[in-house]
Amino acid sequence: MTRVLVLGGGGTTGIAWECGVLDALTDAGVDVDAADRVVGTSAGALVGAFLCLGFSPRELATTLVDNVRTIGRLDPGAVLRLVSSQVGRDRTVAIRRLAASGRNASGLSEDAFVDAISAHLVGRGWPDRLVVTTVNAATGRPVILDAAAGVDLGIAVAASCSVPGVFPPVRIDGVPHVDGGVRSPANVDLAADADAVIALAPFQQAFDPARRPGVQARQLPARTGWLYVRPDATARRAIGLDALSAARREGARAAGRRQGRSAAVAAGRIWR
Numbered sequence: 001m002t003r004v005l006v007l008g009g010g011g012t013t014g015i016a017w018e019c020g021v022l023d024a025l026t027d028a029g030v031d032v033d034a035a036d037r038v039v040g041t042s043a044g045a046l047v048g049a050f051l052c053l054g055f056s057p058r059e060l061a062t063t064l065v066d067n068v069r070t071i072g073r074l075d076p077g078a079v080l081r082l083v084s085s086q087v088g089r090d091r092t093v094a095i096r097r098l099a100a101s102g103r104n105a106s107g108l109s110e111d112a113f114v115d116a117i118s119a120h121l122v123g124r125g126w127p128d129r130l131v132v133t134t135v136n137a138a139t140g141r142p143v144i145l146d147a148a149a150g151v152d153l154g155i156a157v158a159a160s161c162s163v164p165g166v167f168p169p170v171r172i173d174g175v176p177h178v179d180g181g182v183r184s185p186a187n188v189d190l191a192a193d194a195d196a197v198i199a200l201a202p203f204q205q206a207f208d209p210a211r212r213p214g215v216q217a218r219q220l221p222a223r224t225g226w227l228y229v230r231p232d233a234t235a236r237r238a239i240g241l242d243a244l245s246a247a248r249r250e251g252a253r254a255a256g257r258r259q260g261r262s263a264a265v266a267a268g269r270i271w272r
Contacts, residue, residue, distance in 0.1 A: 001195040001196060001272065002036050002193065002195045003034060003037075003195065003196045003197075003271060004038070004190075004196070004197050004198075005032055005035035005037070005197075005199075005200075006038075006044070006186055006187070006190070006191055006197060006198070006200065006201075006213075007040045007041065007043075007044025007045070007048045008042070008043075008044045008181070008186025008187070008188075008200060008201035008202060008203060008213055009041045009042025009043050009044055009160075009181035009202065010042070010043045010185075010203050010243055011042075011043055011242075012043070012069075012070065012071075012243065012248070012249060013239040013243045013244075013245065013252040014043040014044070014239075014243060015043045015047055015065065015068055016065045016068070016248075016252035016256065017200075017202050017235060017252040017259075018044060018200050018202065018256060019061040019064060019065050019253060020061055020065075020252070020254065020255065020256020020257040020258075020259075021200055021229060021256040021259055021260035021263070022051070022061070022200075022260065023058055023061035023257060023260065024256070024258070024260025024261045025267055026056070026057040027260075027261075028260070028261060028264030028265075028267075028268070029264070029268065030267045030271050032198065032271070033057065034271075035129065035198075036129060036194075037130075037131060037191070037194070038052055038129055039187055039188075040131065040157075040160065040180075041132075041133045041160060041179075041181050041183075041184070041185070042160050042179050042180055043161065045132045045156070045157045045161065045180065046157050047060060047064070048132075049118075049130060049132070049157050050064060052127035052129055052130040053121075053127060061253060068246055068249060069116075069246045070245055070246040070247070071108070071113075071244065072166045092140025095178070096137060096138065096139070096140045098164045098165055104165075104166070104168045105165065105166045106166060106167050110168045110169070110170060113158060113162070113168050114155060114158040117154075117158040117161050118155075118157040118161075120154075121153045121154035121157055122152060122154030123152065123153075124154070125153070126151075126156075127147070128147050131146050132144075132145045132146070132156045132157060132160050133160055133180030133181075133184075133187045133190070134156065134159040134162075134177045135178050135179065135180060135183055136175060137164070137175075137178045142183040143172075143177065144190065151172055151173075155170060158170045159172055159178070159179075159180075160180040162178045162179050163178070163179045163181075166244075181203065183211070184206060185203040186199055186203075186213040186216070188201075188216035188217050188220070189219070191224075192220055192224075195224060195225065196224070196225045196271055196272070197217070197220060197224055197225070197226040197227070197270075198227050198229070198267055199213060199226065199227070199229070200229050200230075201228065202239070204230050213228065214228055214230070225269070225270030227266050227267050227270055227271075229259060229263050231255065231259070232255075232259060234258075235252070235256070235258075238251035238252055238254065238255040239252050239255070
């Protein structure tokens with residue numbers, strides 16, 4: 001049986017919430033680390049990379065979450081620009097324009113951004129089961145990276161986290177790349193070949209319904225057992241409006257643990 005763990009984007013609070021869910025599932029006997037493949041998008045790429053490098057869900061929920069910090073701010077203007085890139089007639093053109101606009105609300109250079117996001121991953125070997133999503137800012141097209149791509153792990157993860165207009169694009173082989181969440185908030189469709197899927201999606205909305213994690217989960221093959229977990233109303237209140245705020249990490253982690261405990265029975269049924 002092929003098991004795929006999908007970890008979607010969600011900023012700093014998304015990291016905390018996902019780690020809380022994974023920790024609670026593991027405590028309940030669901031071995032999420034037994035996934036044959038881990039698909040990571042943006043915040044999920046960071047969590048997935050450390051999980052695949054051997055960090056336990058408990059270590060992720062403590063050490064990783066305790067050390068995340070606020071980098072940039074997801075203000076209304078940034079959200080509006082991201083939404084506008086989804087609604088145009090030619091989406092790829094809008095993405096290219098946004099990436100080329102030079103907007104960088106964080107004020108960080110590319111090198112400083114990579115260092116802030118994934119300094120501990122740069123130069124490390126790429127785990128065979130990890131897949132990281134990003135988007136080529138020059139073409140507007142999605143890029144799916146794995147061990148065979150020959151890209152530095154830290155660079156790939158930082159590129160997947162580079163929210164257009166908030167952070168600088170990250171160059172891969174000289175070409176600027178941006179957040180994999182621009183393709184889809186979680187890219188659940190990349191698990192279409194799996195027998196069992198657990199998908200965690202701190203962000204769920206996309207202008208195109210086909211890009212929404214919940215829609216993609218429901219469109220998985222009939223033979224696939226799947227569990228889709230997203231922040232409930234209590235978790236959304238704990239997370240707040242600025243997903244990049246580290247001040248909200250403790251509440252987001254606690255909410256993730258609570259939801260993980262609630263989802264454990266359903267997860268155990270499919271994650272045999």
